[in-house]
Amino acid sequence: MTEYAAPLSLERQEPTPQWKLILRQFRRHRLAVISAILLAVMLVLAVFTDVLTPYDPNATNTAYAGGKPQPPSLEYALGTDNYGRDYLSRAMVGARVSLFVGVSAVVFEILIGVSIGAAAGYFGGWVDNVLMRFTDVFLSIPGFFLLLIISGVFEGTLLALIILIGALNWMTVARLIRAEFLSLKGREFVLAAHCIGVPGWRLITRHLLPNALAPIIVAATLSVPYAILTESALSFLGLGVPPPHASLGKMLEEAQQWLRSAWWMWVVPGVIISTIVLAFNFIGDGLRDAFDPQLRR
Amino acid sequence: MTRYVIRRLLQAIPLLVAISIIVFALVELAPGDASQMYIDPEKGTDPEYLERVRTSLGLDQPVTVRYVSWLTKTLEGDLGFSFRTRRPVTLEIGDRLPNTLLLGGVSLMLSLAIAIPIGIVSALRRYTLVDYILSTLALVGISLPAFWVALLLLQVFAIQLNWLPAVGMHDVRNTYEGWAATLDVLRHMILPATVLSLAQTASWSRYQRSALLEVLGQDYIRTARAKGARERRVIGFHALRNALIPMITLIGLSVPSIVTGAFITETIFGWPGMGRLGVEAINGRDYPIIMAVTMLSALLIVTGNLLADIAYAWADPRIRYD
Numbered sequence: 001m002t003e004y005a006a007p008l009s010l011e012r013q014e015p016t017p018q019w020k021l022i023l024r025q026f027r028r029h030r031l032a033v034i035s036a037i038l039l040a041v042m043l044v045l046a047v048f049t050d051v052l053t054p055y056d057p058n059a060t061n062t063a064y065a066g067g068k069p070q071p072p073s074l075e076y077a078l079g080t081d082n083y084g085r086d087y088l089s090r091a092m093v094g095a096r097v098s099l100f101v102g103v104s105a106v107v108f109e110i111l112i113g114v115s116i117g118a119a120a121g122y123f124g125g126w127v128d129n130v131l132m133r134f135t136d137v138f139l140s141i142p143g144f145f146l147l148l149i150i151s152g153v154f155e156g157t158l159l160a161l162i163i164l165i166g167a168l169n170w171m172t173v174a175r176l177i178r179a180e181f182l183s184l185k186g187r188e189f190v191l192a193a194h195c196i197g198v199p200g201w202r203l204i205t206r207h208l209l210p211n212a213l214a215p216i217i218v219a220a221t222l223s224v225p226y227a228i229l230t231e232s233a234l235s236f237l238g239l240g241v242p243p244p245h246a247s248l249g250k251m252l253e254e255a256q257q258w259l260r261s262a263w264w265m266w267v268v269p270g271v272i273i274s275t276i277v278l279a280f281n282f283i284g285d286g287l288r289d290a291f292d293p294q295l296r297r
Numbered sequence: 298m299t300r301y302v303i304r305r306l307l308q309a310i311p312l313l314v315a316i317s318i319i320v321f322a323l324v325e326l327a328p329g330d331a332s333q334m335y336i337d338p339e340k341g342t343d344p345e346y347l348e349r350v351r352t353s354l355g356l357d358q359p360v361t362v363r364y365v366s367w368l369t370k371t372l373e374g375d376l377g378f379s380f381r382t383r384r385p386v387t388l389e390i391g392d393r394l395p396n397t398l399l400l401g402g403v404s405l406m407l408s409l410a411i412a413i414p415i416g417i418v419s420a421l422r423r424y425t426l427v428d429y430i431l432s433t434l435a436l437v438g439i440s441l442p443a444f445w446v447a448l449l450l451l452q453v454f455a456i457q458l459n460w461l462p463a464v465g466m467h468d469v470r471n472t473y474e475g476w477a478a479t480l481d482v483l484r485h486m487i488l489p490a491t492v493l494s495l496a497q498t499a500s501w502s503r504y505q506r507s508a509l510l511e512v513l514g515q516d517y518i519r520t521a522r523a524k525g526a527r528e529r530r531v532i533g534f535h536a537l538r539n540a541l542i543p544m545i546t547l548i549g550l551s552v553p554s555i556v557t558g559a560f561i562t563e564t565i566f567g568w569p570g571m572g573r574l575g576v577e578a579i580n581g582r583d584y585p586i587i588m589a590v591t592m593l594s595a596l597l598i599v600t601g602n603l604l605a606d607i608a609y610a611w612a613d614p615r616i617r618y619d
Contacts, residue, residue, distance in 0.1 A: 031433070137315045140602070142594035144557040145575055146323075149587055152579035153327040229442055233561055236444045237576060252445060259452050266452070270445035278440035285436065 025290040032286025035279035042276065046096040055086035057093045057246055069262035079264045081254065087268060094248040095272050097241055101162055102228035102276075108166030109227070110220050113173025114209075120174070121181025122204055128178070135171050143168040144230065151239040158245060161234075165227050173219050180212040214291035221284035225277040232273050248273050302607055309599050316595045317371075321364050324584050371592070377585040381578075386589045389574065394593070396466060397563070397570035401555045403486060404493035405548065412498045413544070416505020420540075421532065423510060431502070438499025443558060447492045447565045454488060461487055464567035489566040493558045497551060504547055509540040542612050549605020556594045 027033055045052060054077070061084030064070060072079040078088040120131040147164055150156070184190055185208075193207050234240030235249025248269040255265035351357055355366065370377070376386035415435070419428045455463035462468065466485050473481045512518065513536055521535045522528075559572030567573070571590060578586035 133311075137312055137319075140312055140595050140599050141316055141319065142553065142556050142591060142598060145560060145591055145594055146320075148560065148576065148579050149323060149591070153323075153582060225440060232442055233444055236442075237561070237564060239579070249444075252448065256448065259448065260456055263452075266445075266448050270442065270448070273445065274437075274441050277442070278437060281436050281440050 022290045025292075026286050029282070029286035029289055031282045035282035035286075038275070039279045039283065042095065042099065042279075045092060046099050049092050049096045053086075053089035053092050055089045057085065057089040058244070059086075060084050069258050069265055071262070072264055078268050079262070081265060082258070087264065090246050090251060091248070091268050091272055093246045094251055094269060095276065097158075097245050097247050098228050098231060098249075098273065099276065101158065101165070101231045101241065102224045104162045105165035105169075105227040105231075106220050106223045108163060109170045109223060110173055110216065112166065113170035113219075114177050114216065116170065117174035117177025118181060118204055118209070121178040121185070122200070122208065124182075124185075131174075132178070135174055138168065139171050141168065144233070147230065147234060148237065148239055151234060151242075156239075156242050158241060161231065161240060161242075165230055169223065169226065169230075173216070173223070176215050176219055177212055180215055181208055184208050184211055218284055218288045218291060221280060221287055224280045225284075228273065228277055228280075298610065301610065305603055305606065309603060312599060313592075313595060314368075317368065317592060318364070320588055320591045321367065324588060325360060327582070327584070376589045379578075379586050380583045381581045381586075386585045389586060390571065390589055390593065393569060393571045393574045396568065397559050397572060400486060400489055400493065400563070400568060400570060401559060404490040404497070404558075405551070405555065407490055408494040408497040408501055409544070409548075411494075412501035413505050413541075415498075415502040417509060417537070417540075419502065419506040420509035420513065423506075428506075432506070435499040435502050438495055441495065443492055443496060444561050444565060446495055447488070447562060450488050450491065451565075461485075463488075466569055485568075489562045489568050492566075493555070493562050496558075497554065501544065501547060505540065505544060508543045509536060512536045512540045515539075542609065545608045545612055546605045549601045549603075549608065552598050552601030556597060 061080065064080065064084045067082055069082050070076065070080045070084070072087075076086050076088065078086075078091060080087055081090070116131050116135065120128040147168065150164060151161065154160075190203070190207055193203055198207070231240050232247065232249030232252070235247040236253050238250075238253055240249055241247035251269040252266055255262070255269070258265050348357075355363060358366075374387065376390070378384065379386055379389050382389065415431055419431045422428050451463055454461045462485050466482060467478075468481050468485075471481075472478075518531060518536055521531045526535070556572075559570060560576055561572070562568065563570045563572035564576045571593065574586060575590040575594075577583075578590065
């Protein structure tokens with residue numbers, strides 16, 4: 001029998017930290033790792049856009065363009081639009097705006113969603129009932145059309161757009177956190193903390209929220225694509241990011257009249273939006289697998 | 298079951314009232330009001346005249362009174378007149394709604410017809426190259442912006458190859474009758490329906506895959522195999538019937554995204570539906586149309602949710618509501 005026994009060391013073994021296990025699982029999802037690297041590069045580009053753009057994104061060169069979009073050349077890597085504005089510079093600025101709007105809207109969305117979900121799940125009873133009916137109302141609102149109305153009828157700002165996208169998309173997060181809290185509330189460690197007199201606020205922030213972190217992170221990552229697609233669709237319909245900001249959606253709107261002659265005008269912004277969205281989706285997918293202990297070996 | 302349906306119907310009422318208040322408040326805060334449509338431009342500067350117009354339209358009443366009167370009229374089926382066309386809103390909506398339902402219905406069928414087989418193949422061949430490719434494609438499908446795919450398809454199939462019409466619902470040069478007319482509408486529908494169903498198909502195939510995988514792990518599947526049922530019967534009869542139940546819910550819950558898709562797709566392809574009407578109304582600040590489109594969209598979403606829950610309870614006898 002003894003010859004089959006696993007070698008046991010009597011020394012104290014350090015447990016592998018949780019985050020190391022998660023990272024190990026995440027690294028197995030090859031596309032997620034590639035996406036994470038890609039996104040990191042894009043974030044760096046976004047932060048240093050002002051220094052890195054080869055041209056002023058709003059500077060026109062009408063003599064060069066002659067009223068027509070010019071194809072990619074040595075001078076302008078991704079061509080120019082019909083005003084002779086450098087398309088690469090505009091795309092970089094546009095990508096930065098899209099990333100900024102998407103990520104900020106999700107941060108806002110998570111703040112609302114977690115607050116409402118946590119309150120509903122922790123207090124239960126009538127508080128839960130009221131908050132969940134409130135959530136139902138928002139779930140039944142045609143959110144995209146409401147965004148169209150608000151940005152079409154009122155003069156919007158970038159901040160208003162971010163707040164609105166967040167304010168119309170927090171419902172899934174709230175439901176998720178509520179369900180998570182309801183199941184955590186019955187667990188022994190929470191009961192134990194409650195019994196030794198841990199106050200409610202501390203119970204939520206120290207015991208409940210950290211244990212609900214995994215689904216929050218996954219939901220946040222998978223919400224960014226939705227926010228970015230919403231923003232670009234609004235801008236495409238001429239109602240999203242207000243001037244003077246450039247936006248990928250707005251570039252596509254302008255490209256519509258040059259569909260026939262200037263392929264780079266609609267290929268470039270479309271490919272960038274798709275890449276950003278796809279990267280976030282792959283990372284979210286990878287994170288979901290990484291947080292799932294059943295998949296861990 | 299009947300009691301459950303009645304209770305859900307009753308719950309939908311305060312929901313719709315809450316949404317109507319939000320929409321009414323929004324239009325209330327918006328610049329300009331109905332009086333602008335009725336003002337004679339020659340007398341437009343006379344404050345006394347302006348006041349008279351506002352009084353005759355009831356705009357001098359407090360906001361609560363106006364909300365109640367709007368709600369009563371709406372419930373009676375009087376949605377007012379469009380600011381732009383001066384036609385009754387009910388007629389404007391009545392012209393457009395069938396087109397949207399047609400496009401939405403066709404794209405829904407298309408999504409189901411493609412997503413379910415893909416999900417089944419992925420689940421049965423799980424962790425193989427086929428599953429890997431299909432799953433990755435599904436994620437790509439979710440990630441592509443609908444309006445960009447629309448531009449792409451327009452460029453390739455309408456502009457370059459000239460196989461399909463780019464905009465509208467009917468051929469403007471010819472009028473067809475009978476079968477030729479149906480065929481004409483179908484040709485116009487191919488591109489918008491494809492765009493509308495793309496993201497839906499992609500996400501549903503993922504749901505179908507995981508639903509089938511979950512069912513395949515159940516005890517009754519092992520029982521079916523243990524008693525010697527052939528694999529085809531186990532999959533096609535025991536597993537699939539249960540794995541399709543979650544899809545019923547998904548159809549009902551997909552109404553919001555179909556409504557959203559309608560606004561974008563109909564605008565790009567010039568499809569004469571409710572979505573395009575809504576976008577046009579926003580650009581023209583046509584408030585009666587805006588309110589009608591919003592309320593109708595909300596009604597569709599609430600109905601979708603309700604049908605999803607009822608169908609789920611009907612299809613899965615383990616679920617019992619009371």
